[in-house]
Amino acid sequence: MTISKLLVANRGEIAARVLRTANAHGLATAVLRHASEQEGPAHLIAHEVVTIDGPTPVAAYLDIPQIVEAAKRIGADAVHPGYGFLSENAGFVAALEKAGVTFVGPTSEVIDLMGDKVRARAFVEERGFPVAPSAIEDDDPASFVERARAVGYPLLIKPSAGGGGKGMRVVREDSTLETEIETARREGERYFGDGRLFVERYIERPRHIEVQVMGDGQGNVVHFWERECSIQRRFQKIIEETPSPALTPEQRDKICETAAGIARAVKYRGAGTVEFIYAQDGAFYFLEMNTRLQVEHPVTEMVTGFDLVAEQLRVAAGDGLSAVQADIPQNGNSIELRICAEDATADFRPAIGDILLLDEPQGEGVRVDSGILDGGKVTTDFDPMLSKLIVHGRDRAQAIARARQAVQNYVVLGVTTNTGYLDAILAHPDFASGDISTGFLTEQSETLTAPGEDVSDLLMAAAALSDERLVSEVMQIPEMHRKMGGWRN
Amino acid sequence: MRRIFQIDGEETETWLAHDGACFILNTPDGAIPCQLEAAGAKGGHVLRANGKVRELRLAAGPDATFVHMNGRVHEIRRIDPAERLAGGDSGSSDDRVTAPMPGVVVSIAVKPGDQVNEGQPLLVIESMKLETTLTAPRDGVVAELPFAEGDSFGLKDILAQLVPEEE
Numbered sequence: 001m002t003i004s005k006l007l008v009a010n011r012g013e014i015a016a017r018v019l020r021t022a023n024a025h026g027l028a029t030a031v032l033r034h035a036s037e038q039e040g041p042a043h044l045i046a047h048e049v050v051t052i053d054g055p056t057p058v059a060a061y062l063d064i065p066q067i068v069e070a071a072k073r074i075g076a077d078a079v080h081p082g083y084g085f086l087s088e089n090a091g092f093v094a095a096l097e098k099a100g101v102t103f104v105g106p107t108s109e110v111i112d113l114m115g116d117k118v119r120a121r122a123f124v125e126e127r128g129f130p131v132a133p134s135a136i137e138d139d140d141p142a143s144f145v146e147r148a149r150a151v152g153y154p155l156l157i158k159p160s161a162g163g164g165g166k167g168m169r170v171v172r173e174d175s176t177l178e179t180e181i182e183t184a185r186r187e188g189e190r191y192f193g194d195g196r197l198f199v200e201r202y203i204e205r206p207r208h209i210e211v212q213v214m215g216d217g218q219g220n221v222v223h224f225w226e227r228e229c230s231i232q233r234r235f236q237k238i239i240e241e242t243p244s245p246a247l248t249p250e251q252r253d254k255i256c257e258t259a260a261g262i263a264r265a266v267k268y269r270g271a272g273t274v275e276f277i278y279a280q281d282g283a284f285y286f287l288e289m290n291t292r293l294q295v296e297h298p299v300t301e302m303v304t305g306f307d308l309v310a311e312q313l314r315v316a317a318g319d320g321l322s323a324v325q326a327d328i329p330q331n332g333n334s335i336e337l338r339i340c341a342e343d344a345t346a347d348f349r350p351a352i353g354d355i356l357l358l359d360e361p362q363g364e365g366v367r368v369d370s371g372i373l374d375g376g377k378v379t380t381d382f383d384p385m386l387s388k389l390i391v392h393g394r395d396r397a398q399a400i401a402r403a404r405q406a407v408q409n410y411v412v413l414g415v416t417t418n419t420g421y422l423d424a425i426l427a428h429p430d431f432a433s434g435d436i437s438t439g440f441l442t443e444q445s446e447t448l449t450a451p452g453e454d455v456s457d458l459l460m461a462a463a464a465l466s467d468e469r470l471v472s473e474v475m476q477i478p479e480m481h482r483k484m485g486g487w488r489n
Numbered sequence: 490m491r492r493i494f495q496i497d498g499e500e501t502e503t504w505l506a507h508d509g510a511c512f513i514l515n516t517p518d519g520a521i522p523c524q525l526e527a528a529g530a531k532g533g534h535v536l537r538a539n540g541k542v543r544e545l546r547l548a549a550g551p552d553a554t555f556v557h558m559n560g561r562v563h564e565i566r567r568i569d570p571a572e573r574l575a576g577g578d579s580g581s582s583d584d585r586v587t588a589p590m591p592g593v594v595v596s597i598a599v600k601p602g603d604q605v606n607e608g609q610p611l612l613v614i615e616s617m618k619l620e621t622t623l624t625a626p627r628d629g630v631v632a633e634l635p636f637a638e639g640d641s642f643g644l645k646d647i648l649a650q651l652v653p654e655e656e
Contacts (some may be wrong), residue, residue, distance in 0.1 A: 356548035374641025413548040461538040463554040463565040465525035
């Protein structure tokens with residue numbers, strides 16, 4: 001089967017990024033746009049823009065019948081879902097299949113399996129891959145304490161019905177296990193009306209390391225090495241890099257081979273990511289598998305030289321993988337920064353506003369995957385991520401230096417962004433030495449948001465002299481009074 | 490000509506004058522001789538102030554000026570003291586409930602004319618997937634609810650206004 005026309009069922013930077021590759025490969029391309037949505041780079045790159053509607057813009061992007069209908073109407077023979085929205089929705093895949101449109105991604109069965117965290121974990125564990133030791137009370141309530149003890153310390157007790165950290169207890173000593181179980185049960189009952197528990201091994205200062213995989217759907221799978229994504233705020237990544245500074249070559253091979261093995265076990269088709277939690281002692285455990293292209297895929301492209309979207313399209317067209325494992329290098333270092341409209345000094349509150357001036361950095365080893373245009377408007381309709389800044393360097397030090405230089409020259413005026421905060425992270429000595437964990441941003445929050453040098457005199461002068469009304473009022477005062485003019489008014 | 494500038498929440502009253510050769514920005518901390526010239530790329534300027542020379546990128550919105558300087562972006566809110574006085578009859582800050590963050594109105598519990606007590610829920614908003622209940626800042630009567638259920642609003646927008654109290 002060949003693909004001649006591709007609909008990108010997404011928006012923002014990822015739609016633009018997918019469209020660029022599709023255009024370069026000679027496909028006819030189309031992208032969605034909600035009626036209320038600002039024009040973005042994707043609308044300028046696509047050959048065709050398909051208007052969708054819905055009560056909210058997000059609802060329109062989740063409207064399976066409408067999007068399938070749009071694909072059929074414009075004669076698209078394939079749909080690329082990007083990330084988020086319908087990218088991991090088995091119902092969408094099934095609806096496209098029924099309509100005879102190719103989904104650029106895995107099968108609905110694999111999406112279903114990996115989307116169910118409990119089933120996915122059991123599947124992975126049964127095949128001998130590492131999962132964090134755990135015990136579920138419901139499996140056999142009578143032996144729960146015994147099984148919890150076997151998990152080993154430190155361990156974490158969680159309410160089965162829980163979420164958001166409520167009712168979680170860390171237990172470090174066997175002597176306190178039973179009283180902590182009873183406390184957690186009472187908290188679970190209070191918060192969730194459900195006292196059932198489960199325990200898992202507690203990983204101190206963990207890292208988040210994930211592996212990019214690509215499969216042909218026939219059981220052939222290659223990996224494109226790892227990405228370290230430990231720099232997270234609100235459980236969301238904001239800086240990702242590859243290679244991980246934590247891994248030795250042996251550990252790297254082991255974690256990457258494990259990921260490829262998991263993908264092989266499901267005869268994975270297309271691009272996927274296997275996420276692991278990585279402990280300080282080098283142990284790692286399966287967390288989940290994301291059955292889509294990730295936000296942070298560009299760092300992998302920078303070090304391997306592969307275009308992962310081109311690989312996805314190739315597999316979707318039935319042409320298989322373009323490379324064997326030995327052909328996939330890991331050259332130099334790459335770092336991605338997520339540029340977000342948010343106030344890092346106010347608990348990452350999302351910001352809105354008009355983009356009054358946009359000037360994105362360029363230069364050797366610098367790539368910008370942007371979802372915004374100069375003069376655009378940032379609203380709360382979508383995710384606060386505006387664009388991604390990706391750099392490549394021959395080593396990690398050069399990558400950090402290039403990232404700092406580029407983010408300092410990333411000029412977005414009119415809406416608050418996190419560029420200064422990202423630069424503060426890059427400048428932190430613990431980031432430079434690679435001594436990071438998923439708790440890094442919380443542990444270092446004061447240092448990272450400390451006010452810089454006081455330049456308020458310069459800022460007020462700039463604001464006053466660029467205030468045209470103020471300046472013209474001053475200049476209208478007869479010259480001899482101008483000096484004192486302000487006093488009299 | 491007076492302006493109040495607000496940087497990182499801190500307000501400074503200033504007035505701008507011109508001594509025939511150069512602008513002078515008078516501040517409580519002293520007079521700043523200053524000059525600004527457009528230069529280079531879009532929004533590019535050279536600022537000379539207090540004996541310092543800085544290249545910067547600048548864009549002025551309706552209420553705030555944004556300055557990119559030495560790799561950092563700064564926001565300077567501009568307040569015209571005359572307008573603040575003129576707008577004074579719209580009430581003091583404890584007459585208003587302003588948006589703590591941008592979001593959407595989920596539900597409204599009161600209507601204009603309702604008598605409310607301090608702490609009484611007025612409306613529920615959703616920001617960043619979290620619902621927050623906003624309550625009356627004092628006892629009083631609801632004057633206005635500028636946003637309807639389902640409307641989006643921005644940071645610091647007024648979501649509810651109470652009838653000003655008699656002095």
